[in-house]
Amino acid sequence: MEVGVQQRHQVPSSETVPKHLKEMPQFSPNRQQDGDSEEVYQTTIPTPDDAKAYMVKRQRRTNTGVAFSTSMQNDATVHEHETLVFGHVILDEGSGYSGDGAYTVPQSGVYVFTWSITSETNHHGTNDIHTNLMLNGLDVGGIDSDADANNWGSATGVVVMSVEAGDHVYIRVTTGSSGKIISRPESKSTFSGWLLF
Numbered sequence: 001m002e003v004g005v006q007q008r009h010q011v012p013s014s015e016t017v018p019k020h021l022k023e024m025p026q027f028s029p030n031r032q033q034d035g036d037s038e039e040v041y042q043t044t045i046p047t048p049d050d051a052k053a054y055m056v057k058r059q060r061r062t063n064t065g066v067a068f069s070t071s072m073q074n075d076a077t078v079h080e081h082e083t084l085v086f087g088h089v090i091l092d093e094g095s096g097y098s099g100d101g102a103y104t105v106p107q108s109g110v111y112v113f114t115w116s117i118t119s120e121t122n123h124h125g126t127n128d129i130h131t132n133l134m135l136n137g138l139d140v141g142g143i144d145s146d147a148d149a150n151n152w153g154s155a156t157g158v159v160v161m162s163v164e165a166g167d168h169v170y171i172r173v174t175t176g177s178s179g180k181i182i183s184r185p186e187s188k189s190t191f192s193g194w195l196l197f
Helices: 048-062
Strands: 067-071 088-093 109-119 128-135 138-146 153-163 168-173 180-182 190-195
Touching (some): 109 138, 109 168, 128 153
Antiparallel strands (some): 067 088, 128 138, 128 168
């Protein structure tokens, strides 16, 4: 007569769980950790997959604190091929923005860069301002801020790209542009960026 043997999953003791797994935080589905908006999961015994997810999450938290936001201080008449200077620095976490208008990437990764340019009313058909987002001398994005006779014209560009530490990112006025950029309390011309991961 054969006797059936029921196999049971053996829960590892604390002595057999690797140290780096024992130190992992335990998550509860009923509350969020430290104000985190990420998905929260529950585990009673850390597995290698749990450890990997935790390390990825911790690495993403490490790759933070890099962002800048600037605006032009005053209205400015544009000249072809000039680099725009955004003299009012609102935020510069990572110390990448310089006074000459260029942003020097402090940490390699994938970034979002965005810029908004407002052009003055186009009474004589001369206010048409084209700008490019430049990466080390190459244009990677462009916008056309074209006003009409009665209204300012505003355009915004957004580029998501991978950059290396030391790269230079800036806004340049392109060929065929003329007129005046508006930057006042009611309509600021801006240049900003931040590290995604």
